[in-house]
Amino acid sequence: MKITVNTKQRSYPILMEHGILKRAAEVCGDIGQPFLISDDGVPGQWRDILQAQFPDATMHVIPQGEASKSFPVFQEVLEDMLAHHVSRNDTVIALGGGVVGDLSGFAAACYMRGIRYINIPTTSLSQIDSSIGGKTAIDLAGVKNSIGAFWQPAMVLIDTDTLSTLPERHLSNGLAEAVKAGVILDRELFELFERDDWKDHLDEIIERSLLVKKRVVEEDERETGLRRLLNYGHTFGHAYESCYDLQTYLHGECVAMGMMTMAEDAELRDRLEKVLRKLNLPLSCSADPAEVVSRIRNDKKADHAEVTVIVADRIGHSHQEKWTMAQIERKAGL
Ligand SMILES: NC(=O)c1ccc[n+]([C@@H]2O[C@H](COP(=O)([O-])OP(=O)(O)OC[C@H]3O[C@@H](n4cnc5c(N)ncnc54)[C@H](O)[C@@H]3O)[C@@H](O)[C@H]2O)c1
Ligand SMILES: [Zn+2]
Helix, strand or coil, X not given: CEEEEECCCCEEEEEEXXXXXXXXXXXXXXXXXXXXXXXCCCCHHHHHHHHHHCCCCEEEEECXXXXXXXXXXXXXXXXXXXXXXXXXXXXXXXXXXXXXXXXXHHHHHHHHHCCEEXXXXXXXXXXXXXXXXXXXXXXXXXXXXXXXXXXXXXXXXXXHHHHHHCCHHHHHHHHHHHHHHHHXXXXXXXHHHHHCCHHHHXXXXXXXHHHHHHHXXXXXXXCCCHXXXXXXXXXXXXHHHHHCXXXXXXXXXXXXXXXXXXXXXXXXXXXXXXXXXXXXXXXXXXXXXXXXXXXXXXXXXXXXXXXXXXXXXECCEEEEEEEEHHHHHHHHCC
16 A cells, blocks of 8 residues: 655655565665664564665664653764764664654754655554654653654655554554544544454554545644644643653553543544543543643643644544633633
8 A cells, every 4th residue: 555645845655565564675775875773662573674674784773762752862873873974865764663753753854954764663653643744853851842853754664564563552552543533534434443343454544544644744734724633632632641651641542531531522422432442542530630731731732821722523523723721721620
């Protein structure tokens, strides 16, 4: 399956195929010297498959986890690229989840004012969501994604075989973003979760989610309008995420709870709850409402008195609204 994403910065293919990792070198074609980046939580079997195809390439392996989206690790990666004489004609290849993708993409965006970047996402979250759209970033002073760039990849290779080693909790975590894509823009995608066992439809779920993201990103590369719909469940989701340490809840789990918080319509609530339960995703948490509100106030999307939130009117339809902090407080249960 091939999806072409057309953005102002560049057009690039997303190639999704079982076993495509084994053909990465052939598919990538002439990319100069590749510089491979992965993390130590990506099973060795996947890293070995990539390395075997580029035997002369350096593989820079960072520690797994969000803490690697930091200036020290970013600096180490760039220094290693310099030490290996990576030039403007060369290519960064990321193999891993959203952490590896975000960090590698940002390194590629900055190195020599920007070099080619190929992403091979290996988690459901990165295959469904973070690998396309061009958002790259690291965290600073505890503020997630505060330093980054829009840097579109040259190519994205999705090998769903790599998900076979992903722990179930992480699998569900990424699928929360697919449920979100269904709620905001694709009723049939949502109904797929309702009707069937999602495990039988993983490829279709990923493909449909990518098509939603492609559509939104193409229309609104820099998130000034339509792309904001992707933030459904994220206003409260990000707040929950920051109320807890990163181990308690994963991003997609917080998005699941954030979607439930925002779901008002009784039918939508009921359907959403059933689907999230099927995925073993949490529906609510016991974060202190006052703290949740204060996190939202501090969030970069809270434009002083107003917060842009996404409201789903029914499955497959959503729009943005400007809410006052008083509305946010009511929603949070204050
Ligand atoms: N750029 C974007 O648009 C965007 C969108 C959403 C999220 N993100 C970012 O993505 C990050 C989260 O991504 P994630 O959920 O992929 O987490 P992650 O990258 O931390 O990966 C989760 C864990 O799974 C391991 N892993 C990776 N592939 C594996 C595999 N095939 N089998 C077994 N284990 C594997 C990793 O080593 C890690 O320990 C966050 O930093 C978030 O900010 C970015
Ligand atoms: Zn998200």
